[in-house]
Amino acid sequence: MKRLLIWAPLALFxxxxxxxxxxLIKPADRKIHSAMVGKPVPALAMKPLLATKxxxxxxxxxxxxxxxxxxxSWCIPCIAEAPQLLKLKQAGVEIDxxxxxxxxxxxxxxxxxxxxxxxxxxxxxxxxxxxALGSSGVPETFLIDxxxxxxxxxxxxxxxxxxxxxxxxLEAAK
Amino acid sequence: MIAEAGLAxxxxxxxFALVQVMLxxxxxxxxxxxxxxxxxxxxxxVAVVQGMLALAAFGLLIALFVLSDMSxxxxxxxxxxxxxxxxxxxxxxxxxxxxxLLWVTVLATAGAGVALFEKRLATATLAATLGAxxxxxxxxxxxxxxxxxxxxxxxxxxxxxxxxxxxxxxPGLAFHPPTLYLGYVGLSVAxxxxxxxxxxRDVGPAFARxxxxxxxxxxxxxxxxxxAGSYWAYYELGWGGWWFWDPxxxxxxxxxxxxxxxxxxVTVLATRxxxxxxxxxxxxxxxxxxxxxxxxxxxxILVSVHAFAVDPTRGGFILALLGLYIGGALALFGARxxxxxxxxxxELVSRExxxxxxxxxxxxxxGVVFIGxxxxxxxxxxxxxxxxxxxxxxxxxxPVGLALVxxxxxxxxxxWRRDQWKTLFGKLLVPVGVGxxxxxxxxxxxxxxxxxxxxxxxxxxxxxASVIPLFRRNLRRTPLHIYGMVVAHLGIAVxxxxxxxxxxxxxxxxxxxxxxxxxxxxxxxxxxxxVRPAVGPNWSALEAHLKATRGDDAPIDLFxxxxxxxxxxxxxxEAAIATLxxxxxxxxxxxxxxxxxxQIRAWWKPFVTLIWAGGFLIAxxxxxxxxxxxxxxxRDAESDA
Amino acid sequence: MKAKHQRLVLALLxxxxxxxxxxxxxxxxxxxxxxxxxxxxVKGKPLPLDRHVRLGGMVEKGSIRRAADGVxxxxxxxxxxxxxxxxxxxxxxxxxxxxxxxxxxxxxxxDGSFVADNILAKHDERYMPPQAAGNMHETKTxxx
Numbered sequence: 001m002k003r004l005l006i007w008a009p010l011a012l013f014x015x016x017x018x019x020x021x022x023x024l025i026k027p028a029d030r031k032i033h034s035a036m037v038g039k040p041v042p043a044l045a046m047k048p049l050l051a052t053k054x055x056x057x058x059x060x061x062x063x064x065x066x067x068x069x070x071x072x073s074w075c076i077p078c079i080a081e082a083p084q085l086l087k088l089k090q091a092g093v094e095i096d097x098x099x100x101x102x103x104x105x106x107x108x109x110x111x112x113x114x115x116x117x118x119x120x121x122x123x124x125x126x127x128x129x130x131x132a133l134g135s136s137g138v139p140e141t142f143l144i145d146x147x148x149x150x151x152x153x154x155x156x157x158x159x160x161x162x163x164x165x166x167x168x169x170l171e172a173a174k
Numbered sequence: 175m176i177a178e179a180g181l182a183x184x185x186x187x188x189x190f191a192l193v194q195v196m197l198x199x200x201x202x203x204x205x206x207x208x209x210x211x212x213x214x215x216x217x218x219x220v221a222v223v224q225g226m227l228a229l230a231a232f233g234l235l236i237a238l239f240v241l242s243d244m245s246x247x248x249x250x251x252x253x254x255x256x257x258x259x260x261x262x263x264x265x266x267x268x269x270x271x272x273x274x275l276l277w278v279t280v281l282a283t284a285g286a287g288v289a290l291f292e293k294r295l296a297t298a299t300l301a302a303t304l305g306a307x308x309x310x311x312x313x314x315x316x317x318x319x320x321x322x323x324x325x326x327x328x329x330x331x332x333x334x335x336x337x338x339x340x341x342x343x344x345p346g347l348a349f350h351p352p353t354l355y356l357g358y359v360g361l362s363v364a365x366x367x368x369x370x371x372x373x374x375r376d377v378g379p380a381f382a383r384x385x386x387x388x389x390x391x392x393x394x395x396x397x398x399x400x401x402a403g404s405y406w407a408y409y410e411l412g413w414g415g416w417w418f419w420d421p422x423x424x425x426x427x428x429x430x431x432x433x434x435x436x437x438x439x440v441t442v443l444a445t446r447x448x449x450x451x452x453x454x455x456x457x458x459x460x461x462x463x464x465x466x467x468x469x470x471x472x473x474x475i476l477v478s479v480h481a482f483a484v485d486p487t488r489g490g491f492i493l494a495l496l497g498l499y500i501g502g503a504l505a506l507f508g509a510r511x512x513x514x515x516x517x518x519x520x521e522l523v524s525r526e527x528x529x530x531x532x533x534x535x536x537x538x539x540x541g542v543v544f545i546g547x548x549x550x551x552x553x554x555x556x557x558x559x560x561x562x563x564x565x566x567x568x569x570x571x572x573p574v575g576l577a578l579v580x581x582x583x584x585x586x587x588x589x590w591r592r593d594q595w596k597t598l599f600g601k602l603l604v605p606v607g608v609g610x611x612x613x614x615x616x617x618x619x620x621x622x623x624x625x626x627x628x629x630x631x632x633x634x635x636x637x638x639a640s641v642i643p644l645f646r647r648n649l650r651r652t653p654l655h656i657y658g659m660v661v662a663h664l665g666i667a668v669x670x671x672x673x674x675x676x677x678x679x680x681x682x683x684x685x686x687x688x689x690x691x692x693x694x695x696x697x698x699x700x701x702x703x704x705v706r707p708a709v710g711p712n713w714s715a716l717e718a719h720l721k722a723t724r725g726d727d728a729p730i731d732l733f734x735x736x737x738x739x740x741x742x743x744x745x746x747x748e749a750a751i752a753t754l755x756x757x758x759x760x761x762x763x764x765x766x767x768x769x770x771x772x773q774i775r776a777w778w779k780p781f782v783t784l785i786w787a788g789g790f791l792i793a794x795x796x797x798x799x800x801x802x803x804x805x806x807x808x809r810d811a812e813s814d815a
Numbered sequence: 816m817k818a819k820h821q822r823l824v825l826a827l828l829x830x831x832x833x834x835x836x837x838x839x840x841x842x843x844x845x846x847x848x849x850x851x852x853x854x855x856x857v858k859g860k861p862l863p864l865d866r867h868v869r870l871g872g873m874v875e876k877g878s879i880r881r882a883a884d885g886v887x888x889x890x891x892x893x894x895x896x897x898x899x900x901x902x903x904x905x906x907x908x909x910x911x912x913x914x915x916x917x918x919x920x921x922x923x924x925x926d927g928s929f930v931a932d933n934i935l936a937k938h939d940e941r942y943m944p945p946q947a948a949g950n951m952h953e954t955k956t957x958x959x
Contacts (some may be wrong), residue, residue: 005826006511009455010504012833013462015498016548020466023551024473026490036895127876134895452825519821530825534832541836542843549844562844563920565867570843600872684905686885764886771885775906 010152036150041086041142044129046122049099049107056096056122056129060105061148065170066094068142069118070135072102073110078139082114088158089117091167092138096120100138141166145173177246177325178232184275184325185225186280188315189310194220194285195793198305202374205298214297217764218289221304224311225286232266235324239266246329248272248324254335258521258711264348269595270488271324272353277468278314280359284388285311293811296376303370310362313495321491325639340674350406354399354426358464360392361433365461368454368656369503372510375715377450378517382443385457388805389440393433394796401789402428412762414682414733414777416785419567424547425467428540432460435536436527443517446590448526450517452533460508464542469496470547482794493651495712501582536580542570572625582663601642616678626678629670654802662795669788675757675781686771696778698759699720700732705763705772713737715748718763718772722752738752758782830868858897862923870899870919881914892917892929933949 004137036042041058048055061068063157069079069085091094097118099107107121123131133142143152143166151173197217204210238246239262242255251271285307292300318324365789371377383595403426416647417423436456470772473489520526546562577792587601613631616622622630640663643656683695692701701721708717715735722730732750752759757780764773852863852870870892878891887904890913901919909933911917921931 002823003512003827005830007508007824008830009458010501010508013500013504017493017501019548019555020469021493022555024493041595131873131876131893131895449825451822451831455829516822530828534828537829537832538836538839541833542840545837545840546844549840563867565838566843570839574839684886762906773886773906 016067026106037153038149038151039147040147041131041144044122044132044152046098046124046129049104049121049123051104053118054120056098056120058103058148061144063146064094065143065145065151065173066096067166068133068144069095069097070130070133070138070140070142071097071102072100073106074120078110078157080116081139084158084160084163085117086115087160087163091163093170094119095168096122096126098122098126098129098133100127116120142146143169143173176234176237176241176243177327180231180238181323181325182471183227183234184315184318185230187224187231188312188319190220190227190313191282191311192225192479193747194308195305195312198301198308201301202298202305205296205301206374211297214301217301217304221289221308222286224308225282225284226581227789228279228282228311232275236263236266236273238325239263242335243335244335245327245329247326247328250328251336252335256334256711260345260348267351267355268348271318271322273355274314274318274322274472275324276352277313277359278318278354280355281307281311281314281362283787284359284363285366288366288388291385294807294814295380296374297375298397299367299370299376299381300375300384301370303366306366306369306373307363310366310499313498317488317491317495319392321488324476344406344410350403352400353395354733357392357394357396357399357433358468360388360395361457361461361464362390363498364392364436364457365503368457369506372454372503372506372514375510375513377454377514379447381554382440382453383807385445386437386440387800389433389436389457390796390800390803391461392428393437394793396426396430396802397789397793397796401786401793404789407750409751410746412749414680414749414760414762414775414779416676417564418793419562421470421473421547424543428547429460429463429467431536431540431543432456432463435533435540436460438532442526442529444784446518446520446526448517448520449530450514451511454507454511454514456533458500458503462496463493465496466501466577469493476552518591521776522588523588523593523595523598525590526590526762527587528581528588531581532578532585535574535581535632538574539571539578542574543567576629576632579629579636579666579759581638582666583632586643586663587639601809602639605635605639605642608638618698620678623679626674629674630678633667633671633674636670637664640664640667654805655799658795658797658799658802660795661798663789664793665791665793665795667788668784668791669786672784672786672788675784676779679780680782681778682775683777684775686772686773688770688772693768693774693776694782695759697724697774698775698776698778699724699744700759700761700774702772702774705766707795708735710737716766718761718774720761720774722759722761730759732759732761736762736763753783756780838934853894854892854897854899855894857923857927862925862927863927865921867920867922869907870901870921870923870931872899872917874911874913874917876913890920900928901931902928905932905934907934 036057041061044056044058046056054070056068067085067088071081085095090134097120099121101124111118122129135142139157142150143154145151152169154162154166184327194217197213197220199219201210201213201628204213235248238249239253242249242253242262244250248269248271249265252269253262257265266272285304288300288307289304291305295303347556364385367388371381382510403423404416407418407423408414411418436453436459437458439449439453469489469492472492526618546566550561584602586599588598609631612634613627614632617624617627620627640660644652644660647656681696683693685693687693687702689702689704691701694700699722700724703719703721705716705718708715715737717733717735720732720734722732730752732752734750735748737746737748747761747762749762751761757778760777760779762775764775766772839897852868854870854872857863872892875891875893875898878889880889882888886906887902887908889900889902891898891900893899902920903919903921918935919929919931920933920935921929923929
C-alpha cells in the first residue's frame, strides 16, 4: 500500500504527460472545417481582375495539380507570404488566385511591390467565391489535384518551412 | 554587434551552468566527507557569474529594442521605431523568444541569489540545490539556443518593424508577464531545494527555513501578477468580467494554488518538523504547475477556440524539459522518500490539522482547475471538440473555495500540536455571529441569491476572525510575520467580499440610444451627449461622451472608445470606468445603427474594486511576512556565528 | 490520530483529495462542457436541444439584420454546406462582421435556429497569442 502511494505521483504525472504529448503530436483541429477537402472545386466563374491575366473558371482548373491562393492587396500577412509563393512558382507550381474585395489598381501595385506568382487572378468583389470555398479569411491556399478536386486547405500565410510539404502533396496528387 | 554579444553571453552562461553542475557534484561529495570547502566557494562564485551573464544577455536584448535595431528579426517582428519607449522595452519580453530569455534570466539570477545569501543550510544540501538549479537552467539555455534564439539577424534589414498587437500596448500588460515570471521561476528555487534535500536525505526544518523566503517571494509575485492580470482583462476586454477561466488565466492560477499550499505546509515543517514528504511533494508540484503553465501558453495547444498557430517544436521542447525535470524529481521522490523518517505528529484539532485541511482543500481546487483546463485534450483524444467554460469551474471549484474560506477563519485560532474543539468554538463565536448576521442581511433583506450571500457571510466571518490573533497581544512585540498572516487573510476576506458583491448586486443595461437620450443603470442615469472621432499616437477612435448622474451628486463624464489601430489593423473596445467609493460604473460603446443610435452597454458594479484591493492586501501580507522572516533568519544566523 | 499511522493517513487523505477533485470535476463536466458544432454537423440530425453549445462558422454575407431596439440582431452562420439562423441580444465583438468567422455560444431551438448568449469573433485575440497569431490571418475588408 505504502509503496504504491509513493509511486502514485509519478504514475499520475506519466499519465498527464502522455495526454499532453498526444495533444501536441496530434494538434487540435480547431479551425472551422471547410468540408471542401476531397470535393471538386465548386462551380465558380470569376471575371479577370487585371486585363493582363485571365479570370478563374473552376471547370478549367484541371489537367495538373495547382494552388488556388485567396489573397487581397490590403492584407498584411499576404505580403509576408509573397516570397514563398514566388519560390513555389519557381519550383514549377501553377498558382491561381482569387482577390477578395479588391481593386485592379491596388492589386497591380501589390504585385509590382511583392512579385507576381499568379497565372490567373479572379475578381471576387463581394467575397461570395470565398464563402463558396469555405474560406474565412486571407490568406488561404487551396491545393487542387489534376482532377480539379480540393486536396488541402492551408489557412494563414505559407511559411518557408511549409513549402516542402506543399510540393510533396502536389507531387502525390499527379 | 550587440546581438552577437548577447548570444555570446548566453553561450557563456550555458558553459558556466555546466561547470556549476559538476562543481555541485564535487562540493556535495566533499561536504559529506568533511572536505571540499574550496570547491564550495568556487561553486558559489560560478553560480553568481552564471546569473550575471544571463542578466547581461537580457539587458542586451532590451538595448536592441530600445535602439530599434531592425537588423534583428525579433525587433522587426515585435517593435516599431514609432512606439513609445516603454513599449519598446516591454516589447523585449512581449514575445516568445524574449519571454523565454526573461524566464531563464530570472532562473539564473535566483540561483545566484541562493548562492550569495544562503548561509545556514547544510553545505551538501546547498551544493545539491545549486546543482539542480543549474541543471534546470541548462535545459532552458538549450531551448533558447536551438528552438528560440532571440538574437537572430535578418538580411536585408527592413526599414521598420511590424508593430505589436495593440491589445498588448498597455502599461498594465507591459509589466504583467515579468511579474508572473518572477513568481513562476521563484518556484524553481523551491523545487531545487526539494531536489537537493531529497538527494542529500536532509528533509527537515533547516531545509524548510531556507526554502520559505523563496516560496514567499514567488507567491507574492504570483499574487500581484494574477491580481494585475485580472484587472487588465477587466478594463481592457470591455466585457465587464474580471475572471474568464481562460486556459491562460488558469495557467497562472494553478501555480498560485500550489504555492499557497506550499507556503502553509513549509511553515509546519519549519516550525514543527511535520509534513516532511508532503512539503517536498508540494514543492515539486508547484514548479510543475509553473512549467505546465508556461508550456500551455507557449505551445498554444490549449489557447481557446479562437487562436491557431500551434508550434509543435517549441511545445515539444518545453514538454521534454518538463518530462525530464518533473519526471526525474518524482522518480527521485519515489526512490528517496522511504528513507525520510516521519516527522513530528499532531492531533486532529491543532494548527497543523487546520493547515492540512487548508492543503487538502487547495489541492482539490487545484485538481479541479487542472482537470478543467486539460480536459479538452482528453476529449480531443476521443475525437470530440469541446471547451470548458466558466460554469464548470464555478460549479466545481467555488463551493470548495468557500469551505476553504471557513477553514482559513478557524486555522490561526488553533494552537500548535493540540487544541480543544471547545476553545475553538469559543473563539469562533463572534466571527460566526457576524457572518450569520451579514448573510441574513444580504440574503433576506438585500434579495441576493444564496450563493453570493453565503460568500459575503463567510467573508465577514473571515474578516473578523483574521484579526483575532492580534487580540490581547502586545502589538509592538508581535512578530512581523503574524501581521503578515493577518493582513493576507484579511485580504482574502476583502477580495471574496468584492467578488460576492459583484455577483450579487451588479446591474447591467444594454440599449441603443441616440444623442441626448439616456439609460438608467443601478443608481445612475447615463446620458449620451455626443459621439465624435478621436485620435491617438497610433490609433483613431470613435469616442462617446457620456454624462452619468446620481441624485444631486456632481455628474461624472465618461469617454468610452472604439479604437482602430493601423499597424497591424485591429480594433479594440476601450471601456470607460468611473470608480466611486461604493463601486464602479463601467461603460462601453458598441456599434451605431447608421440612423443616429449607438449601442451603450453599462454596468453598475457595487464594491467590485474590493476584488483587486484584496489581492494587493494579500500580497502586502506576504511582503510583511517575508521581511519578518528574513530579519529573524538573519538575527538567528548572527547568533549562530 | 495515532502517531504510527499518521503518515499513511496523510497520504491517503492526499489521494482522497485527488479523487475528490476528479469526482467533483466529472460531475460538473457532465452538463457543463460546451460542445462545438458547425452548421453541417446538425444538418438533418437531431439537435442537441438541452445543451449549452458553441456554434462555429462564418457570418453569411448580407445576413445581419438589426432589430428596432438597436441591440438585438439576427444573422446566419454558414460553413459552406449548411446554415443556421442565429438570434443574439447584446454588443457584438469588435471583429464581428459579415463574411468573417464567428463562434456563438448558446442553445439550439426546436425549430432549428440558435439563440446565442455570447458571441466570439473567431479571430479576436483576448490574450497574448502564441506568436501574434492575429497577424497571420486577416479578416478585414477594404471597405472599412
